[in-house]
Amino acid sequence: MVSPNTELTYDSKIEGDVVVTRLDSAVNWIRSNSMWPMPMGLACCAIELMAVGASRFDIARFGSEVMRFSPKQSDVMIVAGTVTYKMSSALRRIYDQMAAPKWVIAMGACASTGGMYRSYAVLQGVDRIVPVDVYVSGCPPRPEALLDALIMLQQKVKKEPSFSKLFSA
């Protein structure tokens, strides 16, 4: 029986129950679609972060609805708010307790640069103590901006070698 339409997609009747792919792309596909956030809510950005998790914006559409308050179970730390020097050591310790591979989103002006707080008490950008993957502008950013950052992070994860960050700090 010959069909005039050539079927180009995977056909289990022909190829059996096997999918062929690159390991990196399979691992990264799994990783990027289920990034559990560590909600590091430190100031008003945390309110927007809660909005992202709630029904109107619904971060579950991107597989990140499982906010883990244990660093050992989370993949991406969302630093939402002003990081004071007093808090910075605790923040770095929580980051250290996260299992590799792990990523960081700096949400908002304060986490990215210290923001409006040019002062003796505020860390001038969280990238001084942890490596940041995505910065989000805004004071505070709209929920859509955080979702955009999450999508950008997913695209970044899909491009990197899957085993490159297994043992990094």
Place this chain on the structure above:
Amino acid sequence: MPAASDAVAAVKARWAGVTDRASLDHPAINVAASDLLGVLGALKDEHGFDMLVDVSGVDWSVGASPRFTVVYHVFSTGGHDYVRVAADCADSAAPEVPSATGIWPGADWHEREAFDMFGIRFTGHPDLRRILMWDEYPHFPLRKDFPLAGIETPLPDAEVVAETKTGAIAAPMMGGPFVAAPGQINMTEAEPRAKDESWTERRPKPEA
């Protein structure tokens, strides 16, 4: 309930060192540090000022004498009136006043904050630790000789310092102190402005 002015008059009659203090709103008195607890206790127990609203410090500048003053606001929940009590610290190098925690337990954290920001020691305080900055922080940030940008200081956690090679730095003050003085700009339309915009992070500050 007696009015605040009656309470002030009674306190002035009883302690010779108590004097009137210039005030635009509530009755205010200056008290010697040695009489402070007696005056505050009398205001609470005899005149109904049962609520301590605020304890704060004032730094009158580096050369001033006395340099530090502690200001208390007490409120009468029955009479609905405030009295302001100010006590100068005799020693400008190691300012010290007696703690009011024995009269109002709520003075505890107020006094810790005044200690943290100004370095004023409250003798008899049950637990005089810093409350905002970390314990090892060597400076008192609200003193007049402390720069707004801060002073380079190591972070308290040695392991984090070893890992990140960073510490508290002087924050960049592009354009100098930011102010929003009435009359200078339209406050409803504008952000606070730098006093001097002739220099930025790209153009160095001219030598004074």
